Amino acid sequence: MTGSRPRTAPPSAPLTGPSAPCWVNLMTRDLKSAQEFYTATLGWTFRPGKLGQEFSVARRDDVPVAGIAAVAPAFRVAVAWTPYFAVQNADVAASRIRERSGTVAVGPLALGKGRGALAADRDGAVFGIWERTEAATSPPAPDDHSNAWLELRTRDAFDAAIFYGQVLDWATGRPGDCEVSYEKDQVVVDCGGKRLARISSGAVEAAPDPLVRPHWQVHFPVADVAATVSAARQYGGSVVEQRTQGHGAEATLLDPDGGLFTVTDIRSPAAEGT
Known part of the structure; x- marks a missing residue:
């Protein structure tokens, strides 16, 4: 990964509370091809994201379940699914990652209604963190944790x-x-x-x-x-x-x-x- 800024935001309403997994995101090369594959395989539908044409939100039964962003070539990142975790303070969490020999590759930076970062733990597993900074404007998705x-x-x-x-x-x-x-x-x-x-x-x-x-x-x-x-x-x-x-x-x-x-x-x- 590089220090560039892939726009891979979590949804406007995370599915869980602080410290919990709140979103999963796919960084890919071809958005249209990815949408066709996951529609056929998992039955998802898609709506455009608010961060540009390269980003879309997958939905199942009209509930947001994942993000797909066609940013892999531009930001030189591997095609991969990445989990995001909710945090109270993205800057504090990023500092903790570095202090414990992890790597913060991108951010923290503004992502949707919050701030996030893309990181790797000290063994190289990639994950993201996200802090909400704006109030939700729509009701949260059902909190049944059944999507992933x-x-x-x-x-x-x-x-x-x-x-x-x-x-x-x-x-x-x-x-x-x-x-x-x-x-x-x-x-x-x-x-x-x-x-x-x-x-x-x-x-x-x-x-x-x-x-x-x-x-x-x-x-x-x-x-x-x-x-x-x-x-x-x-x-x-x-x-x-x-x-x-x-x-x-x-x-x-x-x-x-x-x-x-x-x-x-x-x-x-x-x-x-x-």
């Missing part, structure tokens, strides 16, 4: 939990903040009573395989994994990994531009992996 959940594949789950806990104010005990628990050598993140993320160990920073390197993996719940995989292949995507386990099935896919994501009929990161 996250998995961090990293070198050491416990070390990563400490990093994100200190940066994002996890486990403070304050109402609305996220809490962490340790289960079977993994860390599970609960926000507002919902399990939204899981952190697992074993990634290798120098691995050539992007699935093995530290990264945040975005999981989109779907009703039928097999049908979603079939649609993805039909519209130019490919399957990286597919598996069935006790609680359901999931498939990790590449979109035609190389964006990596997972579709799953497992409804929670707590159930996945058990």
Whole structure:
């Protein structure tokens, strides 16, 4: 990543409170192609974003679920899905990232109705932070957290939990903040009573395989994994990994531009992996 300023804003109404995941964004090369693929694969519709022609907001059942920005070539960033986390103060969070050997590549800068930054943790997993600075002008989306959940594949789950806990104010005990628990050598993140993320160990920073390197993996719940995989292949995507386990099935896919994501009929990161 470079110090340029990709306009990849979260929505006007984040779905969760401070310290929680609030948005996911795809940085891609071709907006029209990405829209066609995700419409066919995940049933999304799109509306233009307020930041220019290269940005659009994906909706499911008229609820904002993700952003897609065709900025990868202009800003020399990899095609990738990136999660954003809500913070009380973007400048403070950015300072904490740097103090703990992470990297702030872009920002903090004005993004929509707030301020945000694009960063990487000390093992190289990319994520964003976002602080709301203006009041919402429309009702928030339903807070059921069913549109996506996250998995961090990293070198050491416990070390990563400490990093994100200190940066994002996890486990403070304050109402609305996220809490962490340790289960079977993994860390599970609960926000507002919902399990939204899981952190697992074993990634290798120098691995050539992007699935093995530290990264945040975005999981989109779907009703039928097999049908979603079939649609993805039909519209130019490919399957990286597919598996069935006790609680359901999931498939990790590449979109035609190389964006990596997972579709799953497992409804929670707590159930996945058990």
